[in-house]
Amino acid sequence: MKLRSVLALCLLFAVAACSSNKNKDELKRSGLADFDATVKIKRDWGKGFGSGRDKRASNLMAALDEQRLFVADAKGRVYAYDLERKKNLWKSNVDSDIAAGVGLGRQNVYVGTFKGELIALDAETGEQKWLAETSSEILSVPATSSTVVVAQTIDGRLYGFSTRDGKQLWRYDHAVPALTLRGTANPVVQRNQVIAAFANGQIVALNVRDGALLWSGRVSSPKGRHDLEKMIDIDGSPIIDGGMVYAATYQGALASFSKAKGQVLWKQDLSSYRNLAVDGAHVYAVTDESHVVAFNAANGSILWTNEQMQMRGLDSPLLLDNYVLVIDDDDYLHVLNKADGSFAGRRKLSGDGFSAPMLFVDGGFLALSDDGKVSIYSLKP
Template sequence: MIVSLGVLISACGIFSDDEVEQPRELVDIDASVELEELWTANIGNGQGDSYLHLGPSIDGQYIYAAANNGEVYSLNKETGDRQWQRDTDDVISGAIGVGGGMVVYGTLDAQVVALDADNGDELWRSSVSSEILAAPQTDGRRVVAQTVDGRLLALDAENGEQVWAYESSVPALSLRGSSKPIITGNTVVSGFANGMVAALDATDGFIMWEERVAVPQGRYDIERIIDIDGDPVLIGGTVYVGSFQGNLMGLDLQSGRIVWGMPGSTYRSLTLGLGNVYWANSESHLFAVQNNTDSEVWENDDLRLRRVTSPVAFNNYLAVGDFEGYLHLLSQIDGRIVGRTRVDSDGLRSNIVADGRMLYVYGNSGRLVAYRLP
């Protein structure tokens, strides 16, 4: 059974005076950073009516984005000019990956679809075992995708035929979401709803290592949820990952050996900068922890329960979005909110993309906005 975060928060009992605690109201800030809006594009119906995380991806000079109603766009990342648009008949639920000259996405009716990155023409589509909620990834040789039934599948990028499959156990109850796999060299790394991270050989699916990030605790299924929904992040030779109601860990890419770890509950991705690991816990408190230690540098609870996106390191700042559609900039040094702008009144859910001095923010309604530090 898959549950949304809102249902989970209510069920877990975050209460105040016998009523569910409400998200913290925003207070005025003394802004010291003003982002410059460069361009805006409308991408179909955006996230649609389901709890999806359809994030954009950058490759070279272009940014690619997809909407739940099947629209896929390629835009010049500097100007927002449209390279191409395709109106597919798909209900897109996992988007978007790009690499090796192709754009790939997953659908609600269990298909992986590959388009030509230059013109949007369909190259192939392949049926898989169940729906896909995270963006497939490709290096031009393999396309890898995680399905909600706990499988990680590798497809031949030439024709979409399945090459290998890895199966993980699926808990009785889990969050609605999946971890996006990463491909680096000849290694595929992904996290799963059972709290495991696995690294596999991209050629044949040979298991290089498996490591448990979290162990289920408690009597009831809802207490035992330990999903890894945040995407693994590779920095140097270390894979950083966190689990819900579990731990944060840094794992050696080659061996899976734990090189850093601490308790923490998150359903978002981690990020690094200025010698710190940054993360948002399941109550949307933001933290900076000195890398390779459990020493807390700062904590900011100004956005408590505002369902923030994964923090993204951006120059000397962290960028996060929230459920009311505000984009917040925090100082990496002390965690103060130093800038804020509203992007989409329907909210922000998909991860923000940073590229040099540029930020790309994709709102729930389908509004894609490019910002630049002045």
């Protein structure tokens, strides 16, 4: 089984520790379930871009702007491609290994490096516009408003930089536990707020213009006798949907917060280090045991659970029409019915490993593999 998790080796020990009291049969890796397919998955287009991720768990994801696709690889290369005309637009090399990206702004694209550099490239030409330095590795994809780009570093700091010239506008410091997962949740910017999550199970809302704290909330609190059991890192990005913010922790909980003031609306026990998916009425999560769970977004009640892909290393879910899509660590895409979690389709995807979240595109979805292959698929009856 391929090991392509974004987590450090400490996660492997943590999983063993927190699972030590469970029946071994409960943790057995599931085979591929039999079912009668009701949809087919068609590959409509594909192309390779660079070398993809490396063993340092770079957080690379594609970005889409109308018909333009932006992709980076860990060796410092950033690519722009016109999906409509099937044409390369530009390629740029930032001369530093890329840890996270691509973040997309109005006029710039952004990448973070293992050296703690935030680099802005012109989205039209690929020319480097500026470089700003931070205190440590940037393992989160930069998020941006029209005037401020936000970078989160592995040492628990958030920086706000001017999108125009890279001038540092503010910095927010947050304590980091001694033991964490290898990774950082991507911050999210919406209007005047930046929502960020941290390794101690907390999320904060800051004013994106000046970094002032608007509210702070706790998804879960540490429990257990030693550091491994107390690890409650948030590696999945917070999700903003309407007036709600959703976040989940490893060995902790899934929680819903009021976006305006940060009040906790509900919590459910959950262990997850993946992104969530939300469609207004429902929240979908992948647990650390690769169970897919659907929750009522209003009150947190569980609607259904699919445990038939247990320990198959599922990545973050994507919602497409009436389906929930997940990819396992054997590169199989599984299509589940939103209504009850039953299987609707399955296909092995082109590429080796899929750590990046899938993206919705033109009625289908885009998948970026760990070896730099980008493919667009659609679902057919």
